[in-house]
Amino acid sequence: MILPIVAYGDPVLKQKATPINRTYTNLDQLIKNMWETMYAAHGVGLAAPQIGESIRLFIVDGSPFANETNLDHAERRELKTFKKVFINPEIHSYYGVNESFNEGCLSIPDIREDVTRLSTIEISYYNEKFQFVEEEISGLAARIVQHEYDHIEGILFIDKLGPLKKKLLKTRLAQISRGNIECDYLMRFPEKATIR
Secondary structure, eight states: OOOOEEOTTOGGGGSOOBOOOTTOTTHHHHHHHHHHHHHHTTOSEEEGGGGTOOBSEEEEEOGGGTTOTTSOHHHHHHHHTOEEEEEEEEEEEEEEEEEEEEEEETTEEEEEEEEEEEEEEEEEEEOTTOOEEEEEEEHHHHHHHHHHHHHHTTOOGGGGSOHHHHHHHHHHHHHHHHTOSOOSSOEEOTTOSSBO
16 A cells, blocks of 8 residues: 655654564554555655654665666666665664765655765664664665665754755745645645645
């Protein structure tokens, strides 16, 4: 089932999410719904807070980036199959080089900005079968994971921008919060009672 994506301004997007256990109600169905919702919105990642669930869960699928021309062959190959569920993830370290990339967010449609992140992370998490995983992730895959991880920490990519850039975006963000935007996927706006 395709769920509405929560728009900028909803308090759930600024909360630090809560860990869950394997008995979380309807977890398999929730994950299935998240995949459907993400693909319907043409996203590469979706965190549970973005559908109104303040839990430490997100999904990623890096395959849409597999044809980026500025990536080497190995990274393109990795992104083709980079499809994962992250439950209760913890990033233990960030390192490598600072890299800038133009990011967007399904909860903040029509706004894209350059965000600098470190190129490699070490992360532990549980997969959809609640098996414990520890791994190192680099490149664009690490960026996708960091973006979604920020969501479960209550951080949006625009929080990483400088004060001037934030000020310039203030009016557009207010329009998103009010639902005064055109969007081709289902959204829930904090200042409107309706979903569209």
